[in-house]
Structures are given as C-alpha cells and as structure tokens.
Amino acid sequence: MKNRLExxxxxxxxxxxxxxxxxxxxxxxxxxxxxxxxxxxxxxAFKIARYFKMNVEEIFIYxxxx
Amino acid sequence: MKIKNGLSLFNIIFLVxxxxxxxxxxxxxxxxxxxxxxxxxLIIAAMAVSAVTNGIHHKFFIKEKDNDERxxxxxxxxxxxxxxxxxxIFGILIIIYVLLRANLLTIALxxxxxxxxxxxxxxxxxxxxxxx
Numbered sequence: 001m002k003n004r005l006e007x008x009x010x011x012x013x014x015x016x017x018x019x020x021x022x023x024x025x026x027x028x029x030x031x032x033x034x035x036x037x038x039x040x041x042x043x044x045a046f047k048i049a050r051y052f053k054m055n056v057e058e059i060f061i062y063x064x065x066x
Numbered sequence: 067m068k069i070k071n072g073l074s075l076f077n078i079i080f081l082v083x084x085x086x087x088x089x090x091x092x093x094x095x096x097x098x099x100x101x102x103x104x105x106x107x108l109i110i111a112a113m114a115v116s117a118v119t120n121g122i123h124h125k126f127f128i129k130e131k132d133n134d135e136r137x138x139x140x141x142x143x144x145x146x147x148x149x150x151x152x153x154x155i156f157g158i159l160i161i162i163y164v165l166l167r168a169n170l171l172t173i174a175l176x177x178x179x180x181x182x183x184x185x186x187x188x189x190x191x192x193x194x195x196x197x198x
Contacts, residue, residue, distance in 0.1 A: 044135055
C-alpha cells in the first residue's frame with residue numbers, strides 16, 4: 001500500500017524520531033511505513049491521520065490487491 | 067522487549083537462583099567430578115534449566131512489554147514460523163526415537179510433550195476464535 005507519510009512529514013519539517021515518539025512507535029516503524037514495506041494497523045493509521053489532521057484515505061492509498 | 071531499569075524483588079530472587087545454579091554446577095563439574103561420562107548430560111541438563119528459567123522469566127517477570135506494533139508483529143510472525151518448524155521437528159524426533167527403539171517412557175514423554183503443545187495451540191485457537 002502506498003502512502004504520503006514521508007511527503008507530509010517533510011512538509012511539516014519533523015524528524016522520523018519525533019513522529020515516532022508522538023505516535024508511540026519505534027523510528028524503524030516510521031521508516032518501514034514510509035518505504036511501504038509495512039502496513040500499519042487501523043489504529044496506527046487513524047493516529048497518523050489525526051496527527052496530520054487529515055482523513056486516512058488522504059494519507060494511505062489503496063490500489064487493490066497487489 | 068525492554069528490560070526494566072530498576073530491579074524488582076522477583077528479579078533479584080531470580081538472579082540469586084541463577085547464580086546459585088551456576089556456582090553449584092561449576093563446583094560439581096570441576097571440583098567434584100572432573101571430566102566424567104556424566105559431563106555431557108550435565109551440560110545438556112544445564113541448557114534445559116536455562117531454557118526453562120529463561121522461558122519463565124520472559125513470561126512472568128518482564129512486565130514492560132514492547133508496545134511498538136511492528137516489533138510485536140515481527141515477534142509473532144517469528145514465533146509462528148518457529149511453531150510450524152517445531153511441529154515437524156517433534157514429529158521427526160518421535161520417529162527417530164521409535165526407529166532407535168528407545169524405551170517406551172522416552173517415547174511416551176516426547177509424545178506427551180507434543181500433545182501438550184498441540185492442546186495449548188487448540189485451546190488458544192478456540193479462545194481467540196471466541197474473543198475476536
């Protein structure tokens with residue numbers, strides 16, 4: 001699943017570490033999410049959406065089964 | 067999995083027990099027995115004790131579990147893979163015991179251990195099936 005996490009994070013000018021601390025996950029999790037290697041749980045997806053004040057669909061792009 | 071900064075009473079007791087087991091095994095191996103035919107079984111027994119105590123320590127004494135969902139997911143996947151492999155290995159082990167004509171008690175214990183693990187798997191499966 002593709003996402004705009006890296007783009008949005010850079011727009012806000014925050015580091016992976018800072019985002020990880022706010023979301024209570026590790027920095028590696030943020031890295032994996034940005035690379036698209038890991039799909040977050042629905043709870044984490046909503047936490048991320050709430051952090052950026054957006055909808056989940058605006059951050060995570062579902063393009064059907066890969 | 068993080069290890070707590072402060073030592074709790076249980077952790078101290080646990081460490082004392084480990085140190086005692088270690089000292090007694092060192093004394094037993096080097097000062098009393100020297101190298102005997104019992105050395106290898108003793109090493110295997112020590113490994114078994116460490117496996118059991120390590121398992122108990124992880125299950126009951128480490129309270130502060132990792133709360134990073136990716137790490138939890140990785141750990142669960144690794145455990146699932148290990149369980150799949152363990153089923154095969156246990157099966158092979160029992161077959162080897164049978165082919166070696168090991169005594170019935172040894173085979174029965176291995177089978178019982180295998181059945182206990184399968185029973186835990188089935189009860190957990192049904193528990194989570196009801197919960198989710």
